[in-house]
Amino acid sequence: MRRSIIPGFGLSLGVTVAWLSLIVFLPLAALALKAAQMGPADFVASALNARAIAAYKVSFGTALLAALINAFFGTLVAWVLVRYSFPGRRLVSAMVDLPFALPTAVAGIALTTLYAENGWIGSLLAPLGIKVAFTWIGITVALTFVGMPFVVRSIEPVLADLGNDVEEVATTLGATRIQTFNRVIFPAIFPALLTGFAMAFARGVGEYGSVIFIAGNMPYRTEIAPLLIVTQLEQYDYDGASAIAVVLLLASFALLVLLNLYQAWNAKRGGRGE
Numbered sequence: 001m002r003r004s005i006i007p008g009f010g011l012s013l014g015v016t017v018a019w020l021s022l023i024v025f026l027p028l029a030a031l032a033l034k035a036a037q038m039g040p041a042d043f044v045a046s047a048l049n050a051r052a053i054a055a056y057k058v059s060f061g062t063a064l065l066a067a068l069i070n071a072f073f074g075t076l077v078a079w080v081l082v083r084y085s086f087p088g089r090r091l092v093s094a095m096v097d098l099p100f101a102l103p104t105a106v107a108g109i110a111l112t113t114l115y116a117e118n119g120w121i122g123s124l125l126a127p128l129g130i131k132v133a134f135t136w137i138g139i140t141v142a143l144t145f146v147g148m149p150f151v152v153r154s155i156e157p158v159l160a161d162l163g164n165d166v167e168e169v170a171t172t173l174g175a176t177r178i179q180t181f182n183r184v185i186f187p188a189i190f191p192a193l194l195t196g197f198a199m200a201f202a203r204g205v206g207e208y209g210s211v212i213f214i215a216g217n218m219p220y221r222t223e224i225a226p227l228l229i230v231t232q233l234e235q236y237d238y239d240g241a242s243a244i245a246v247v248l249l250l251a252s253f254a255l256l257v258l259l260n261l262y263q264a265w266n267a268k269r270g271g272r273g274e
Contacts, residue, residue, distance in 0.1 A: 028249065031242060031245055031246060031249065032246060032249075034238070034239070034242040035239075035242045035243050035245075035246040037239075038239050038242070038243065042239065042243075043243050043246075046237075046239055046240040046243035046244070047240075047243035047244055047246065047247050050220070051219055051220060051223075051228065052225070052228060052244055052247075054219070054220040054221075054223065055219075055223050055224060055225040055227075055228045055244075056225055056247070058136060058139065058221075058222060058223060058224050058225075059204075059205050059224045059225040059226070059248075060205060060251070061136070062136055062139040062140045062143055062204065062224075063143055063201050063203075063204030063205045063207075064201060064204075065140050066140050066143035066144040066147055066200065066201075066204050067143075067147060067197050067198075067200040067201040067204060068197075069140070069144050070144055070147045070148050070150070070151045070196070070197070070200045071151055071193060071196070071197045071200075073148070074148055074150075074151025074152045074155065074196060074200075075151065075155055075189070075193060077096065077148070077152050078151070078152045078155040078156045078159055079155075079159065080092075081093055081096075081152070081156060082156055082159040082160050083159070083164075096148065096149050096152050096153070097149055097153075099145055099146045099147075099148065099149055100149055103209070104146065104207070104208070104209025104210040105209045105210070105213070107142070107145060107146065107209070107210040108142060108209055108210040108211060108212060108213035108214055109213055111138070111141060111142055111145065111210065111213070111214050112133055112138075112213045112214045115132040115133045115138055115141060115214065116133040117131065117133070119133070132214075133214050133216070134214070134215065134216030134218075134222065135216065135222060136222060138214040138215060138216075138222075139211055139214065139215050139222065139224065141214070142207070142210045142211045142214050142215075143200075143203075143204040143207055143210075143211065145210065146203060146204070146207055146210050147199075147200030147201075147203055147204055148200070150196045150199040150200040150203065151193065151196035151197060151200055152196070153196070154192045154193065154195045154196030154199070155189050155192045155193055155196060157192075158188060158189050158191075158192040159185075159189060162185065162188055162189070166184055166185070166188075167180055167184070167185070170183075170184050191262075191263060191266050194259065194262065195259060195263070198255055198256065198259045201255065202252045202255055202256065205225070205248060205251065205252060206226060206248060206252065207224075207226065208224070208226040208227065208230070211224055211226075211227075212224075212227055215227070225244055225247075225248055226248075228244055229241045229244050229245055232244065
């Protein structure tokens with residue numbers, strides 16, 4: 001058996017597996033085991049009742065919409081930060097990471113204050129008949145806020161590595177700016193964009209703190225699935241909370257698996273292209 005040239009590989013791998021097991025695998029396994037003890041009929045009754053399905057629609061629908069918004073505007077923000085130099089650029093870049101550093105409850109209170117009917121922005125939208133706070137629109141706004149950094153930080157390094165030379169070459173070959181973006185830039189950043197989109201979507205599905213204040217939390221209308229889990233726990237319905245949590249876990253896990261499969265396929269395709 002040939003020894004690895006990396007010193008301490010066995011010890012490092014053992015510590016890594018033990019740490020991941022303690023922090024990630026064991027809690028998820030305990031959740032799955034709790035749900036498995038219910039039985040199929042009880043699990044379906046708890047995880048797929050009318051209120052839970054309504055909560056899934058709100059959580060997955062608003063998370064998908066917010067991720068799509070972030071995919072567009074996050075790409076634009078990353079482009080500006082990488083391609084242009086302007087006063088305050090570092091400040092703008094730091095603001096992108098603000099949702100990571102800001103407590104989610106603080107973000108939820110701030111957004112509710114801004115978008116309520118008597119808030120700075122909400123008071124301007126109310127005469128137009130647009131109500132943001134305590135509607136699905138408000139939930140989407142909150143999820144867009146917390147998900148933006150995932151897209152921007154995923155695309156930024158790819159754009160930085162791409163450089164300006166590829167655009168200059170495309171221009172010398174007669175390509176328009178739209179053709180250059182569609183045929184040269186977008187294919188290069190698409191895997192990173194997809195990664196940022198998936199992470200923003202997964203974060204949105206499980207987001208709680210920034211949403212509960214602006215959502216209104218009305219069952220069958222603006223109640224998100226994480227809040228329903230908390231409600232079940234407060235009512236000592238641990239089986240029901242576990243069932244709903246498993247559904248969210250499986251959905252997020254399936255998304256990440258598909259993303260990893262795509263990345264592996266894209267890497268193999270890129271290797272064959274070389």
